[in-house]
Amino acid sequence: MFNFDAKTSVLFGFNTIKELGPEAIKLGAKNVLVVTDKGIVQAGLLEKVKESLxxxxxxxxxxxxxxxNPSDKSLVVGGQAARDHQADMIIGLGGGSPMDAAKGIAIMTNNDGTVESYVEVLDAWPNTPLPVICIPTTAGTGAEVSRAAMVNLTEKKIKKALFGATIQxxxxxxxxxxxxGLPSHLTAQTGVDALCHAFEAYIAKFSNPISDALAVEAIKLAAANLREAVKHGDNLEARSNMLLASTIAVISASSAGLGVVHSLAQTLGGFYNLPHGLSIAVCFPYGIGYNLVAEPEKCAHVSRMLGTDTSNMSDEEAANSVVAALRTLNADLEIHDDLRSLGFQEADLPVLAKYSVEDGNTPTNPRVFDVDAATTLYQSMLN
Ligand SMILES: [Fe+2]
Structure with a gap:
């Protein structure tokens, strides 16, 4: 038995932003709060949204x-801004951070508790959040179709998830x-995140025939288009296919779950305030290397989709080859993955290992993951 649920309506295509206003009206919007960041405003993208609304x-x-990495404080301030505007809808515009923040602000507009009191428990808030529309400007997080929102609990230096159907x-x-207009290094980092969602969903504990079909399609799209989108950012087809891959991957992951690549990476991201895609790229080969034994056939399949010729390999070699394929991808995309220069140090290992095991993605990993395993993986990243 499995359950597959895809609640978010997806309007996909070039210039669909012009349909935002009429679509928001259909959903009953009169006063909306657009949640975004300064980079999006400077890039002129906010203007397109305002124009349509x-x-x-x-x-x-x-x-x-x-x-x-959106903070708990920003969600509280944003909630007040929404109340001041008498908002009846929140629109998240940007990469994963503004979209996640929009969901968190939708909660905090209608609820008085602390952000921390709502994390890691399904629909933990007593009052229904405001409805949310999301508009991604990066091809990576898939936050536009997910029921989760990451928040940085600033004082504890840890990222936790708000999640539930009411914030989808x-x-x-x-x-x-x-x-x-996304710069090539961000296209690379966010694109690897999209691929990682698809790969982790494909081997996750609750993967099922529908989530698998979506994950495979997303992996094929990313494999065929990520390098090109990074190299030639004006290639419309590559951009379109990467954004499609990103959205499809998270529809898959919302059903199947993710795994320890995200557990390890989100812990690093929260602790050292690193961009999500960068920490994913760093942890990707290690987390998948750990999971090979749980899903060798699927790992070999991903390796072939990434371009490896496995015809002369044993089954074990074919599975293992996916790790090399991921390392080659990072190198081709020129992703800087020296953890020491990003702030990572041995002294932090015990707390990082503990946090990563406690991360919300650990329970859906296909292989049991404990503090010893996390410590070993982080150590190998440092060496
Ligand atoms: Fe991710």
Whole structure:
């Protein structure tokens, strides 16, 4: 038995941003708060959103103070901004951070508790959050279709998840034209995150025939388009296919779950305040290397999809070859993965290992993951 649920309506295609206003009206919006960050404003993307909303007669307020790893404090401030505007909808515009923050702000607009009191428990908040529309500007997080929102608990230096069906976006407006200006290093990091969602979902504990079909499609799209999107950011087809891969991967992962690559990476990201995609790229070969024994056939299949010729390999060699394929991908994309220069040090290992095992993605990993395993993996990253 398995359950597959995809609640978010997806509007995909070039210039679909123009449909945002009419779609928001259909969902009952009159006063919306757009949650974004300063980079998105500078890139001129907020203007496109405002244009469409204003043309439909919707009153727009903007909260553009979201950090790269959104903090609990920002969600509280954003919730107040939404109440001041009498908002009836939150729109998240940007990469994973503003979209996750939009979901958190939707909760905090209608609830008085602390952010920390709501993490890691399904729909933990007493009052229903405001409805959310998400508009991704990177091809990576898939936050536009997920029921989770990461938040950095600033004082504890740890990232935790808010999750539940009530914060899953009602609508995702997925417009590849919004990703055209993304710099190549961010295209690389976020693209690897998209591939990782698909790969982890493919081998996760609750993977099922529907999530597998989606994961395989997302892996094929990323394998065929990620290098090209990084190299030639103006290639419309590559951009479009990467954004499609990103969205599909998280529809798969919402059903199947993720695994220890995310457990390890989110711990590093929260502790050292690293971009999510970068910490994923660093941990990707190690976490998958750990999981090979649990799903060797699927790992070999991914390796072939990434371009490895496994015809002369034993089954074990074919499975193992996916680790090399992931390392080659990082190198081709010029992702800087020297952990020491990113702040990682031995003295932090015990707390990092503990946090990663406690991460919300650990329970859906296909192989048991404990503090000893986490310590060994982090040590091998340092060496
Ligand atoms: Fe991710």
């Amino acid at each position: 204003n043309a439909s007669g919707i009153n727009v307020a903007v909260f553009d103070g979201i950090e790269p 976006p009602q609508l995702a407006v997925v417009d590849p034209s919004l990703t055209l």
